[in-house]
Amino acid sequence: MDLVRFFVKRFLRLLLTVLIISTLIFFVIRIIPGDPALIIAGVDASAEDIQIIREKLGTDRSLPMQYLAWLYSIIRFDFGNSMISGESVTKLIFERFPLTLTLALMGISIGILVAIPLGVMSAVKRWSLWDYFGLVFSQAGMAIPSFWLGMVLLLLFAVKIPIFPLFGSETFAHYILPALSLGFGRAAVILRLARASMVEELSKEYVITARAKGLTETMVKYKHALKNALLPVITITGIELGYMLGGAIIIEQVFSLPGLGRLFLFGIYQRDFTLIQGGVVFVAIVFSMINFLADILYSVVNPKIRVE
Amino acid sequence: MIAARKSQTILFSLAVLFLLVLVAAAIAAPLVAPYNPTEQFLSKRFKAPTLENLLGTDNYGRDVLSRIIYGSRSALIVGIVTVSIALTLGGTIGLLAGLGSPNLDSVLMLFMDSILSFPTILLAITVVSFLGYGLVQVMLALGIISSPVFARLVRAETLAIKGEGYVEAARALGTPVVKIVFKHIIPNILGKVVVQCSIVFALSIVTEASLSYLGVGTQPPEASWGLMLKDARNYLVQAPWLAIYPGLVLALTVLSFNIIGDTLSERLNPRLTGSS
Numbered sequence: 207m208d209l210v211r212f213f214v215k216r217f218l219r220l221l222l223t224v225l226i227i228s229t230l231i232f233f234v235i236r237i238i239p240g241d242p243a244l245i246i247a248g249v250d251a252s253a254e255d256i257q258i259i260r261e262k263l264g265t266d267r268s269l270p271m272q273y274l275a276w277l278y279s280i281i282r283f284d285f286g287n288s289m290i291s292g293e294s295v296t297k298l299i300f301e302r303f304p305l306t307l308t309l310a311l312m313g314i315s316i317g318i319l320v321a322i323p324l325g326v327m328s329a330v331k332r333w334s335l336w337d338y339f340g341l342v343f344s345q346a347g348m349a350i351p352s353f354w355l356g357m358v359l360l361l362l363f364a365v366k367i368p369i370f371p372l373f374g375s376e377t378f379a380h381y382i383l384p385a386l387s388l389g390f391g392r393a394a395v396i397l398r399l400a401r402a403s404m405v406e407e408l409s410k411e412y413v414i415t416a417r418a419k420g421l422t423e424t425m426v427k428y429k430h431a432l433k434n435a436l437l438p439v440i441t442i443t444g445i446e447l448g449y450m451l452g453g454a455i456i457i458e459q460v461f462s463l464p465g466l467g468r469l470f471l472f473g474i475y476q477r478d479f480t481l482i483q484g485g486v487v488f489v490a491i492v493f494s495m496i497n498f499l500a501d502i503l504y505s506v507v508n509p510k511i512r513v514e
Numbered sequence: 515m516i517a518a519r520k521s522q523t524i525l526f527s528l529a530v531l532f533l534l535v536l537v538a539a540a541i542a543a544p545l546v547a548p549y550n551p552t553e554q555f556l557s558k559r560f561k562a563p564t565l566e567n568l569l570g571t572d573n574y575g576r577d578v579l580s581r582i583i584y585g586s587r588s589a590l591i592v593g594i595v596t597v598s599i600a601l602t603l604g605g606t607i608g609l610l611a612g613l614g615s616p617n618l619d620s621v622l623m624l625f626m627d628s629i630l631s632f633p634t635i636l637l638a639i640t641v642v643s644f645l646g647y648g649l650v651q652v653m654l655a656l657g658i659i660s661s662p663v664f665a666r667l668v669r670a671e672t673l674a675i676k677g678e679g680y681v682e683a684a685r686a687l688g689t690p691v692v693k694i695v696f697k698h699i700i701p702n703i704l705g706k707v708v709v710q711c712s713i714v715f716a717l718s719i720v721t722e723a724s725l726s727y728l729g730v731g732t733q734p735p736e737a738s739w740g741l742m743l744k745d746a747r748n749y750l751v752q753a754p755w756l757a758i759y760p761g762l763v764l765a766l767t768v769l770s771f772n773i774i775g776d777t778l779s780e781r782l783n784p785r786l787t788g789s790s
Contacts (some may be wrong), residue, residue: 226628234644333518349769350719353727353742354761361754452633454648456724460747471638474643486640488630497631 212505220498224280225489231483232276262289274459284348284486290361290476295484296471303488309457311382316389317396318443323409325400326435330427347394352453356387356460373462385463387451392446399442404435433446437508444500448493522650526777529770536767550579550582551737560753570755572745578756581761584737589767591717592653596718597711601664608668609695613678623669626662634659636723639730647730649722649738654678656718669712671703672785705782709775716771722765739764 243259247255260266267275279285285295328340343449363383364372407413415428418424462468466485473481539546547569555575563570569578607626611619629637641655675681681698689697725731726740734741739760747755 222624223628226625227632231629231640234641290563294556345769345772348772350765351723351761351768353724354757354764357747357750357757357761361750361757365754366752436637449633450638455635455639456728459728472641474639474730477643482640482643488638489636493632 207349209505213502216498219326220494224487224491225277227486227494228277228280230275231308231486233274233348235479237484259289264364265300277287285487286416286480288473288478288481290473290478295481298481299466299485299488300502302466302469305463306451306454306467307463309381309388309454309463310447312381312493313388313450313453314443314447317393317446321393321396321438322400322439325397326404326432328397328401329404329435331364332405337401338384340401344394344397346389347397350391352387352391353456353460355390356384356457359383359387360462375463380461380463384457385465387460388450391453394441395446396439400435400439403438404431407435437504440504440507441500444496444503446509448496451489452491520573520619522777522780525773531740532770533663533765533774536586536710539583540590543587545582547577547580547583551580552577552735554692560749562753563755569759570753572753572756573749576736578742581737581742582739585739585760586763586767587743588732588736588738588766590623591724592649592656592722593715593719595653596656597715599654600714601707601711603658604664604666605668606663607661607663609672609699611665611669613676613691613695615737619669619678619784621752622665625666629659629661630666634717634721635724639726642725644729647733649732652722652725652731653718656721663710663714664707667706668703671706675699675702688789705778712775712778714773716768716775719764719771721786736750738767739776 229320243256248342257266259471268313273280273386287293287297290296318375324336324340324343328334328337360372360383360501363370371377371380408427413426416430417423421430451466454465455470458467459471466489470482470485472478495507553576555571556748557575558567559573559575560569561567561571561575563578565577567577569579569582578761589613604626607622611622614622636657637659641658642651643667645651645655675698677785681694682697684694722731722739723743726738729743729744732741733736743757743764746753749756
């Protein structure tokens with residue numbers, strides 16, 4: 207029963223977050239000094255042209271009406287048409303999103319596969335070579351900007367030693383370097399958390415009890431402690447996956463991948479306001495949904511949280 | 515453990531040293547930079563590093579080292595301004611939430627959490643795309659976006675300190691709230707705030723570089739590390755040094771801030787220094 211209540215509570219929070227982000231976007235666009243229609247139309251546009259653009263944007267109506275129309279469009283998941291190409295923004299987004307999602311999923315997989323074993327080993331063998339390696343890795347991961355890493359990887363593995371293709375998105379090989387650049391920095395964050403969490407678990411009383419009753423070290427560490435240590439990692443992995451959707455924007459630019467990020471950037475260069483606001487709200491919804499799922503998953507494996 | 519502590523002290527000193535050099539270079543840029551960062555020498559485009567141009571030249575024959583030195587100016591300014599805006603805005607909101615009514619607290623924190631629950635870079639690009647491209651706009655956007663971190667920190671600490679005996683005693687004696695804030699709350703949270711400042715500082719430098727890389731941050735011909743990397747992307751095969759050096763300096767700067775932040779937070783946390 208309390209699982210259901212928790213679920214409903216978190217779902218309401220998800221809706222609230224999306225509502226707030228949508229509202230912020232709406233007002234940010236309207237608060238900015240200057241009429242967007244004038245910016246879009248350019249200096250030598252006629253009054254008629256400007257009026258047409260206003261109608262397209264909906265800025266000819268009163269502010270509360272615009273706001274309601276905006277919320278209604280989000281509920282219907284219809285973000286209007288691109289102001290440049292006239293195509294449906296929702297359609298454009300769904301065409302590009304699979305690539306970005308693939309990239310983010312590959313990135314997070316690399317992050318998890320590297321970070322969790324390394325983080326756990328660092329915690330089990332503290333101040334060992336493993337731990338130092340983990341420390342250097344996490345510091346490097348947090349300091350090296352993903353887009354620069356992408357450029358260096360291209361330089362090394364596509365130019366100097368050409369094992370990977372330089373630009374493009376046709377084959378699986380095209381995704382490996384971008385996913386690595388994306389995953390490296392996030393792996394550092396997961397590693398730090400995994401290590402800290404494992405260190406904390408190993409110092410708890412039940413570990414001492416388990417040892418006292420004669421369980422083998424392997425059982426104590428990898429069966430009892432590890433299971434609990436991985437709990438907080440679930441939450442951070444959800445958050446990191448969301449951040450990767452944002453990080454993908456810049457990585458797609460480095461590797462010329464035609465994903466959501468490039469679509470979004472294109473919208474920004476062209477001042478395609480409907481595309482920009484649709485894109486932001488879409489990412490906000492996806493991001494909140496990922497966090498919501500991570501929360502639910504976390505509460506399923508850790509019943510303690512539901513009582514809170 | 516003692517060896518670890520020693521190596522941490524060495525790393526900390528190195529990080530401080532690096533940042534001091536960077537700050538000195540930024541301030542004395544016209545004196546230490548060998549060339550004018552925006553002057554073009556079209557006769558010597560794409561020169562690999564030599565004694566004449568220590569880190570090579572770019573597609574306009576501009577000196578890479580000089581551009582990196584001048585780029586440190588925008589990087590540091592971004593960090594300083596962003597942290598100042600974020601600290602002022604976030605700190606005020608955090609104090610209001612911590613000291614005000616529970617309703618005010620909920621509303622303020624809801625807004626802060628909503629901003630926090632969104633990828634920074636995407637939010638920054640969006641805000642900048644509406645404010646217009648440029649360094650000032652980037653700093654403003656980053657300052658606002660970074661404020662929730664401070665708001666959360668200050669609020670949590672304020673709530674914790676508010677319940678302490680000595681603060682309750684001060685209140686009972688009729689000490690004005692403003693005085694309690696300045697005498698008891700601020701000194702108590704200063705340590706954690708400083709650590710957070712170093713993290714936000716590093717993050718804002720990376721985000722500015724990312725935005726400039728995407729073409730919506732610092733505009734040419736100004737020198738910025740992100741902008742240099744943006745240009746370098748087109749000449750990866752021809753002139754790899756264009757991509758390597760600005761990125762290296764950027765990474766080292768961020769690393770230094772992270773090391774300083776980590777060391778400070780460990781030293782300031784008695785629980786961590788006390789145990790094993």
